Amino acid sequence: MRNDTMGIILTGDEKIAPLTDIRANSALPIAGRYRIIDFVLSNMANAGIVNVGIATESNYSSLMDHTKSGKPWDLDRKNQGLNILPPNLEKQQYGSIKGNIDLLEGIRDYIDRSQQTYVILSLGNMIYNIDFDAVIKSHIESQADVTTIYKDLSDKSEDIIKRYTLLELDDDGRVTDIEVQPYYPKSSKASMEIYILEKALLESIIDECSARGDVDLVKDALVKKMDGMIIKGYEFKGSVYKIDSMKSYYATSMNFLDEEHRNELFNAERPIYTKEKDQSPTKYGADAICNNSFISDGCVIEGTVVNSILSRGVKVAKGAVVQNSIIMQDSVIEENVELNHVVFDKEVCITKGRKLIGQESYPLAISKGTRI
Amino acid sequence: MVSKNCVAMILAGGQGSRLGALTKNVAKPAVPFGGKYRIIDFPLSNCVHSGIDTVGVLTQYRPLELNTYIGNGNPWDLDRSHGGAFVLPPYQSGETGEWYKGTANAIYQNIGFLEGFNPKNVLILSGDHIYKMQYSEMLKAHNRSDAAVTIAVMPVPWEEAPRFGIMNCDESGEIVEFEEKPAKPKSNLASMGIYIFKYDILKKYLTDDERDPKSENDFGKNIIPKLLADGQKLMSYRFEGYWKDVGTVQSLWEANMDLIDDPPKFDLSDRNWIIYSRNYALQPHFVGGDAEIKRSTVAEGCVINGKVEHSIISSGVKIGKGAIVKDAVIMPGAVIGDGAVVDKSVIGAQAVVGANAKIGVSPESDGNPYASKYCTHGIVLIEGGAVVGEGEDILKGSMVVAAE
Numbered sequence: 001m002r003n004d005t006m007g008i009i010l011t012g013d014e015k016i017a018p019l020t021d022i023r024a025n026s027a028l029p030i031a032g033r034y035r036i037i038d039f040v041l042s043n044m045a046n047a048g049i050v051n052v053g054i055a056t057e058s059n060y061s062s063l064m065d066h067t068k069s070g071k072p073w074d075l076d077r078k079n080q081g082l083n084i085l086p087p088n089l090e091k092q093q094y095g096s097i098k099g100n101i102d103l104l105e106g107i108r109d110y111i112d113r114s115q116q117t118y119v120i121l122s123l124g125n126m127i128y129n130i131d132f133d134a135v136i137k138s139h140i141e142s143q144a145d146v147t148t149i150y151k152d153l154s155d156k157s158e159d160i161i162k163r164y165t166l167l168e169l170d171d172d173g174r175v176t177d178i179e180v181q182p183y184y185p186k187s188s189k190a191s192m193e194i195y196i197l198e199k200a201l202l203e204s205i206i207d208e209c210s211a212r213g214d215v216d217l218v219k220d221a222l223v224k225k226m227d228g229m230i231i232k233g234y235e236f237k238g239s240v241y242k243i244d245s246m247k248s249y250y251a252t253s254m255n256f257l258d259e260e261h262r263n264e265l266f267n268a269e270r271p272i273y274t275k276e277k278d279q280s281p282t283k284y285g286a287d288a289i290c291n292n293s294f295i296s297d298g299c300v301i302e303g304t305v306v307n308s309i310l311s312r313g314v315k316v317a318k319g320a321v322v323q324n325s326i327i328m329q330d331s332v333i334e335e336n337v338e339l340n341h342v343v344f345d346k347e348v349c350i351t352k353g354r355k356l357i358g359q360e361s362y363p364l365a366i367s368k369g370t371r372i
Numbered sequence: 373m374v375s376k377n378c379v380a381m382i383l384a385g386g387q388g389s390r391l392g393a394l395t396k397n398v399a400k401p402a403v404p405f406g407g408k409y410r411i412i413d414f415p416l417s418n419c420v421h422s423g424i425d426t427v428g429v430l431t432q433y434r435p436l437e438l439n440t441y442i443g444n445g446n447p448w449d450l451d452r453s454h455g456g457a458f459v460l461p462p463y464q465s466g467e468t469g470e471w472y473k474g475t476a477n478a479i480y481q482n483i484g485f486l487e488g489f490n491p492k493n494v495l496i497l498s499g500d501h502i503y504k505m506q507y508s509e510m511l512k513a514h515n516r517s518d519a520a521v522t523i524a525v526m527p528v529p530w531e532e533a534p535r536f537g538i539m540n541c542d543e544s545g546e547i548v549e550f551e552e553k554p555a556k557p558k559s560n561l562a563s564m565g566i567y568i569f570k571y572d573i574l575k576k577y578l579t580d581d582e583r584d585p586k587s588e589n590d591f592g593k594n595i596i597p598k599l600l601a602d603g604q605k606l607m608s609y610r611f612e613g614y615w616k617d618v619g620t621v622q623s624l625w626e627a628n629m630d631l632i633d634d635p636p637k638f639d640l641s642d643r644n645w646i647i648y649s650r651n652y653a654l655q656p657h658f659v660g661g662d663a664e665i666k667r668s669t670v671a672e673g674c675v676i677n678g679k680v681e682h683s684i685i686s687s688g689v690k691i692g693k694g695a696i697v698k699d700a701v702i703m704p705g706a707v708i709g710d711g712a713v714v715d716k717s718v719i720g721a722q723a724v725v726g727a728n729a730k731i732g733v734s735p736e737s738d739g740n741p742y743a744s745k746y747c748t749h750g751i752v753l754i755e756g757g758a759v760v761g762e763g764e765d766i767l768k769g770s771m772v773v774a775a776e
Contacts, residue, residue, distance in 0.1 A: 032656035033672070071446070072653075262658065271653040276447075278648050280640035281407035281671035281685075282657070283632070288666055296656040297408070297672050298641065310656070 099215025385432030
């Protein structure tokens with residue numbers, strides 16, 4: 001157990017229409033049975049962290065419905081555990097939150113009340129499977145003021161790299177420059193938007209920033225204080241996927257059809273936990289054809305499913321063909337429907353014989369509960 | 373103290389020896405079933421759906437796995453502040469300590485537990501049947517009739533009646549006679565081993581039975597006949613629906629196959645009657661580019677690269693390229709190697725079938741070293757954790773046990 005560190009997860013504000021119209025983006029379903037937040041939350045739980053606070057700007061209900069008491073992560077504790085921290089409506093109004101400092105200021109009491117020495121703070125909307133315990137140990141040993149985790153993306157294109165906050169490091173691993181999504185990237189070291197620092201330091205940053213009307217922890221505090229503070233970079237060698245657009249959502253999802261990728265993100269040492277729904281195993285009919293697909297429990301497959309990802313409880317009727325698609329929970333694909341490159345939110349129903357075709361570069365996204 | 377209207381006691385101490393190697397290391401209620409469940413999930417889930425929130429689980433034979441599985445009862449929503457799930461093993465007291473001598477003695481030894489809840493009624497269940505039942509309806513009938521005991525019965529085919537405890541009832545459903553495994557049955561209403569007792573009656577009869585040195589301390593053999601002899605009111609409660617005693621390898625295999633009929637004889641996907649189970653954070657299953665799956669169920673965590681036909685593939689199973697699995701029950705975590713063929717078999721949890729092995733393909737023959745009386749109807753049973761070597765040929769009707 002890591003009694004010395006608390007976790008704070010601020011969910012990002014990237015909008016991926018129509019999927020984030022009805023939910024916080026960290027509550028976005030991914031890889032069949034998971035939500036994006038399951039990855040960072042499971043990583044924290046697996047590191048033995050027992051006090052985790054989650055704050056987001058809006059759309060709390062989907063997040064609260066997903067996490068409930070925190071049981072799947074063993075964070076249902078008498079003392080501490082999982083805390084969903086809604087905004088303080090007396091101090092903050094909807095739309096008044098301009099940056100992560102406002103969110104942190106809103107949960108200042110919770111941070112203050114927590115007993116831990118260190119904070120591991122996640123600002124991003126990314127998926128990865130990392131040993132946070134090793135990172136926290138490294139932070140404590142290095143005596144840095146702040147440690148941030150990065151992934152070297154030098155093998156990736158400039159278009160991908162410039163979506164990230166980029167770090168420049170000197171030979172000792174000290175961060176010498178930070179640029180948030182620069183148009184012309186100078187570095188390929190992408191921040192995973194995880195920061196480890198002493199709780200007291202975070203508190204003084206929040207207080208100072210909010211006193212000055214600053215709104216962004218990275219741009220307004222870390223960048224400006226870089227000379228006086230030691231910010232260290234910790235390199236993560238595993239895979240990192242940032243989900244900030246429909247295109248990246250689709251591409252990241254499709255990566256789960258790759259064995260190596262699955263084995264890295266889902267390993268027995270550090271399981272990824274999620275809300276349990278007690279669905280029965282998936283049933284395949286006499287005419288089912290299913291290939292190269294990632295299928296959750298509770299589905300009924302009587303038609304054809306190829307290169308696709310199905311969440312729990314999806315029905316694919318006889319004669320229907322689903323290809324290169326992401327179909328979320330409880331959607332129903334009726335007989336002889338043809339789908340290619342679509343992303344369906346939950347409870348979408350496509351009636352008999354319809355045809356919906358998107359493109360790989362622009363998958364056709366359908367919002368929750370739509371009946372076509 | 374808040375008194376409970378009804379407390380359930382699940383008899384889960386039996387070995388289930390006719391399941392052969394499946395119950396060598398675990399009690400029968402802990403045997404995997406249906407891809408992601410264990411047999412005890414059925415009575416536990418039924419209790420929860422019936423509004424019964426206090427359940428004692430009486431364990432004895434190989435209790436470790438069952439105890440760990442039940443834990444604090446959370447998977448069934450039975451982690452309660454007042455009530456919940458309790459594992460009740462036999463215990464030592466004073467100078468003596470004793471094992472549960474029979475079903476009645478097992479409940480007798482836990483009267484102290486029951487007293488703590490001051491129940492009006494006690495529901496007695498066995499932990500080895502597959503069925504869905506609304507116990508609250510039975511409880512209503514029990515209260516309405518003001519019977520001392522209500523016993524669930526179901527019609528069985530006449531030719532099978534001699535294998536059961538048979539209840540002979542009058543038109544009102546009152547039980548007039550009970551015959552254990554009668555050669556010439558007068559009725560085809562079989563006891564399902566589900567009893568609701570008024571608690572004060574249960575306590576009295578268990579206490580009296582315990583004083584009788586000749587008694588076998590068994591509900592069917594002693595308590596029920598005694599109640600009838602004393603003229604107590606025993607009512608039958610008729611159940612119509614799927615109910616299966618999975619006491620043999622063949623019946624366990626059959627009950628699994630019942631799940632994949634079209635439509636299924638027994639449906640696990642009813643969202644209004646969810647069968648809860650302890651889940652182990654497994655990712656969705658992956659179906660490979662060359663895989664073929666038909667008329668089967670596949671649970672999470674599996675990787676399927678071969679051909680699967682009319683089978684139950686449980687959580688975390690791996691099926692290699694070119695493998696063919698047909699009419700089989702593959703229990704959690706088993707591995708079927710590339711090119712292996714598995715036909716009409718039960719493959720135990722974590723068992724490994726080597727590449728190109730043949731299981732249950734070749735006909736039975738004299739001198740088969742693996743021949744077993746437990747494996748009737750040509751079914752093959754591979755014990756959990758057993759390893760079948762590459763290219764090995766395991767004949768129909770074999771039982772392969774794990775190395776010690």
